[in-house]
Amino acid sequence: MQLKINPSRSLKGEITVPGDKSITHRAILFALMAKGQSCIRHPLISGVTSTMLSAVEMLGASYFFEGGDLFLTSPGLFELNPPGEPLDCKNSATTMRLLAGVVSAAGITAALDGSDGLRRRPMNRIVEPLKRMGVQIDAAEGGQAPLKISGRSPGQNLKGLHFESSVASAQVKSCILLAGLAADSPIVIVEPALSRDHTERMLRSLGVQIETTWKRGCSLVVLQPGGNAFLRPLDLTIPGDFSAASFILVAALITPGSEVILRRVGLNPSRTGLMVTLQEMGADIQVLDQWEEAGEPVGDIRAAYSKLRGGSVSGQRVVEMIDEFPIFAIAASFAQGATEVRDASELRLKESDRIRMLCAELSRQGINVSERTDGFTIFGNGIAPGGAVAEPHGDHRLAMSLAVLGLNAQQPVLVSRAHILAESYPEFPEVLLALGADVLSLPEENSIGGQLG
Incomplete structure (x- = not known):
C-alpha cells in the first residue's frame, strides 16, 4: 500500500487514539x-x-x-x-x-x-x-538474537x-x-x-x-x-498511546486553521517530552483535563495550528521523547529557525538508523537538514517543498511522520510501503481522513525514490 497525501485544508474534530x-x-x-x-x-x-x-x-x-x-x-x-x-x-x-x-x-x-x-538489534544489554x-x-555472535535461555531446577x-x-x-x-x-x-x-x-x-x-x-x-x-502479589489477575484500562497521539498533535500544529482534541491520552511524564518541547517552541497545546488510571496519568489534549520557532533538544529530554523524533523533525521542518538535536545516538539502533534515514528522507522532500553522529539540525523556514516519493525503510514511525509532512507541503507526498504503519497505528489513514485530510490509499508501485508527476 502507498499513501498519497495532498496539501490539506484545516483538520477539525475529536479522536481517541489507540491503547498505549x-x-x-x-x-x-x-x-x-x-x-x-x-x-x-x-x-x-x-x-x-x-x-x-x-x-x-x-x-x-x-x-x-x-x-x-x-x-x-x-x-x-x-x-x-x-x-x-x-x-x-x-x-x-x-x-x-x-x-x-x-x-x-x-x-x-x-x-x-x-x-x-531484529537480529541486528543489540541484545547484550539484557x-x-x-x-x-x-x-x-546465550546469544549469537556479537550479542544479538537469536537468544537461547535454559531452564533451571524447581525451587531455584x-x-x-x-x-x-x-x-x-x-x-x-x-x-x-x-x-x-x-x-x-x-x-x-x-x-x-x-x-x-x-x-x-x-x-x-x-x-x-x-x-x-x-x-x-x-x-x-x-x-x-x-x-x-504480582500473581493476581489484572483488570485494567490501557490509556491512549501518547506516541500515536503525537502524529495527530503535529498534524494539527502544522496545518493552518486546525484544531483537534485527543481524548484519554496517557500523560506519563517520562513520555511527554515532545509536548513540552513543542510548547517551548510556541505550540498551542493544552491539557484540558487529567486523571489517573492503573497508576498512569491520563488526560484530554487540545492542539491548534501554531507558528513554531526553532528549538533544541538534548540530555534528559531526549529520553523523554525517544520515540517521537521522526514526528518532531516534521514539526521542526515547519518552524522558523534552526532546531538542534543532540545526545540522541540511540536513534541509530531503532527499527532503522533513524538519524540517517530521517535526514535522507527530509532532504528528499526539500528540507534543509544536517546530520551528526548524535543527532541532526533542521534549518526551518516554515515551508516544506514535498513532491517526492518517501521511503519509510520498514519504520512505522517514519512512515506516519512523512505522511504528516504532506499535509502542509507545497506538493503532494507519496509514502511507499505504508503498510508498515499497521505495526502500531492501523487506523492512522482513516483518522486523518475523518479529521479532513486529503489522503488516498493506492496500490504499491516501483516508484521509490522518485519525484511525483
Whole structure:
C-alpha cells in the first residue's frame, strides 16, 4: 500500500487514539504471569501486540477479544510451558527483551528469535545482567538474537543484582525487573537518566514493593522481590498511546486553521517530552483535563495550528521523547529557525538508523537538514517543498511522520510501503481522513525514490 497525501485544508474534530503500545505489552506479560483470567480494556490491537500474544499463547496462555477488550487466561508464572519452537518476536525488540525477562523468571527453556532487522538489534544489554542473575542465556555472535535461555531446577531462585546501565533503556530495565520477580534478594538498577517507568508503575499497582529515586544525577530503581502479589489477575484500562497521539498533535500544529482534541491520552511524564518541547517552541497545546488510571496519568489534549520557532533538544529530554523524533523533525521542518538535536545516538539502533534515514528522507522532500553522529539540525523556514516519493525503510514511525509532512507541503507526498504503519497505528489513514485530510490509499508501485508527476 502507498499513501498519497495532498496539501490539506484545516483538520477539525475529536479522536481517541489507540491503547498505549508500551503499556499493552506490559499488561499482556503481567496477565501471563498471573494465574487465572485477566481483563485488559482498550488494548492496542496491532501487528506488534499480535506478535506478543502469539508468543504468550506458545507459553501456555489462551485469550479472546470481546467488545474490543482482551481476556487472557494463564496457568501462572511458575506453570508456563516450555515452547516447542522458538518464540518469534518478528521485528519487535520490546517483545524479545521483555519476554526474555519473563522466561528467565519462569525458569523454563526457550529460544527467542525474530526478523533479520531484529537480529541486528543489540541484545547484550539484557544478556549480561541476566547472566549475572544466574540465568543460563546465550546469544549469537556479537550479542544479538537469536537468544537461547535454559531452564533451571524447581525451587531455584535467581540472584539479586546491582546493575549500572550505560544507557537509559526502559526495555533493559523492564527485562531485569521482570526476571527479578524470581530473585532471592533485591534488584537495584542505576540509569544515567530516567527512562519510561510503565513497568514500575504497574508493579506498584499490583502490590510489588518497588521504589524509584533520583540520586547523584542518576535514576535509582530498587525492587524487593518476594510474595505473590504480582500473581493476581489484572483488570485494567490501557490509556491512549501518547506516541500515536503525537502524529495527530503535529498534524494539527502544522496545518493552518486546525484544531483537534485527543481524548484519554496517557500523560506519563517520562513520555511527554515532545509536548513540552513543542510548547517551548510556541505550540498551542493544552491539557484540558487529567486523571489517573492503573497508576498512569491520563488526560484530554487540545492542539491548534501554531507558528513554531526553532528549538533544541538534548540530555534528559531526549529520553523523554525517544520515540517521537521522526514526528518532531516534521514539526521542526515547519518552524522558523534552526532546531538542534543532540545526545540522541540511540536513534541509530531503532527499527532503522533513524538519524540517517530521517535526514535522507527530509532532504528528499526539500528540507534543509544536517546530520551528526548524535543527532541532526533542521534549518526551518516554515515551508516544506514535498513532491517526492518517501521511503519509510520498514519504520512505522517514519512512515506516519512523512505522511504528516504532506499535509502542509507545497506538493503532494507519496509514502511507499505504508503498510508498515499497521505495526502500531492501523487506523492512522482513516483518522486523518475523518479529521479532513486529503489522503488516498493506492496500490504499491516501483516508484521509490522518485519525484511525483
